[in-house]
Amino acid sequence: MAEHALLSASGADRWINCPPSARLEEAMDDETSEYAREGSFAHSLAETYLAYHLGQIKKSEYNKRLKKLKQDPFYSQELDDYVRVYTDFAIEKINEARARTADAVVLLEMKLDYSEWVPGGFGTGDLVLVSDDVLEVIDMKFGRGIAVSAIDNSQMQLYSLGALNQFGCLYNINTVRMTIVQPRLDSISTAEMTVDDLLYWATNTVMGAAEKAYKGEGEFLPGDHCRFCRVRATCRARAEENTKLACYDFREPPLLTDEEIVEVLDAADEYMRWISDVQGYALDQAINNGKQWPGYKLVEGRSIRKYVDETKVAEALQAAGYSEDQIFERVLLGITKMEKAVGKKQFNEVLSGLVEKPPGKVKLAPESDKRPAVRNAAEIDFKEEI
Ligand code: SF4
Known part of the structure; x- marks a missing residue:
């Protein structure tokens, strides 16, 4: 190691x-x-x-x-x-x-x-x-x-x-x-x-x-650097920083001001990461260490049906008189799998001009984001039309 x-x-x-x-x-x-x-x-x-x-x-x-x-x-x-x-x-x-x-x-x-x-x-x-x-x-x-x-x-x-x-x-x-x-x-x-x-x-x-x-001295300071910290789920300083938003003193008027919305947006990504880290930690402890969280229990999530053995399913259906065309569909490998199967160089050579990257879904990002700004709805519509 x-x-x-x-x-x-x-x-x-x-x-x-x-x-x-x-x-x-x-x-x-x-x-x-x-x-x-x-x-x-x-x-x-x-x-x-x-x-x-x-x-x-x-x-x-x-x-x-x-x-x-x-x-x-x-x-x-x-x-x-x-x-x-x-x-x-x-x-x-x-x-x-x-x-x-x-x-x-x-x-x-x-x-x-x-x-x-x-x-x-x-x-x-x-x-x-x-x-x-x-x-x-x-x-x-x-x-x-x-x-x-x-x-x-x-x-x-x-x-x-x-x-x-x-x-x-x-x-x-x-x-x-x-x-x-x-x-x-x-x-x-x-x-x-x-x-x-x-x-x-x-x-x-x-x-x-x-x-x-x-x-082991000094001040705790939460920030982007918490992302890979091993105590990120249980750190009190990080929790206090993130719960500031929940304790935010939303005053009159009854609807949030633009400034307040921006404050929520500024805190949102880190807040959601923190929630997800705490949930992940709690689940891991319950599953792997038998931890009992007061008021919580482990349950099975929603699951979907699946074949026990695909070969036997195909054999059973064909024995029942169904043709291959009826029970199989041919599907082209997805881009990631295809790239993996043929290698990046071959993929680029053979499929040149046959792979496109459509514009991504528009989302809000901070000014510091490296991507160029999409200015407004009219520009988005225009881009989609050309
Ligand atoms: S999670 Fe806590 S201990 Fe870890 S870097 Fe962030 S503030 Fe510091």
Whole structure:
């Protein structure tokens, strides 16, 4: 099992903003989701491709590893294609670093130690490139969730500190470049910082928070960083923040003002996430730990009928005189399944011009949302007509 630092780089957004979260989370079981396991698998595949490309492993070792990886239940042509998007990008960056400095240092899956600023702090960098003037840290994220920006990204900045600490002395480095590649979201985000700015951030933002976090001290501060906190369902500070809306003092007039509606909209997403986290936690405890919640019981939800054995159903119907045409329908695979079956490259080549993306359903989003605004109903109608 992978080793984790108490003050991990991936959780830095949390312990920097809410220092006491680190010790609270420590007491909870690690949540290793199916997605996280798939991500680890994708990283192993990427490492194998890059290690072979770099001549770090021989052909026989490469073939042996690849054969094993291809037998893994997580392996699919689609996953392989996405991993190749990352490795192609990584090779391009390796070539650029070598063009800058012939003997640039290339490190794969490197343990990066940033404990000079954070007690016991370390993480693993997918790809680190050390060349004259520039230190580059590249991270692959394999999820299908949200596109993550490399700008002001604490995780990437901590990795960079670790890399700088360990390898910065090899060359005269002034710039740190950080890139997050998310092949499944078609997203590549890059940020650059001077070494001076990075060290200023480490000294003035990170060190104080890390010290408090390590000791389990400091103020609780709920925010977006609660989303992956292990105590997100039971944290009192988060509950108090969210119940503020329920306690909102809605005064006269009898109908809400525009400002009040906007206040509800501002709080709504986080409020619904919090409710869903609490419900999920309560259900999990009841099912898996036999927890009895006063006034609640476990019941069976609505279910739908299903065939016990599809082959036997078909045989029974054919024996009763029904033809194949009557009992079977041919259905084209859906887009996701088709992409998985034929691979992304083939899918794009063979089905070019045959896949469209209709406009999505209009919804309200905050001004900060990256998508362009759809101005009004007339514009929506016009778009739908053309
Ligand atoms: S849920 Fe949010 S406020 Fe509570 S400990 Fe975790 S990060 Fe801090």
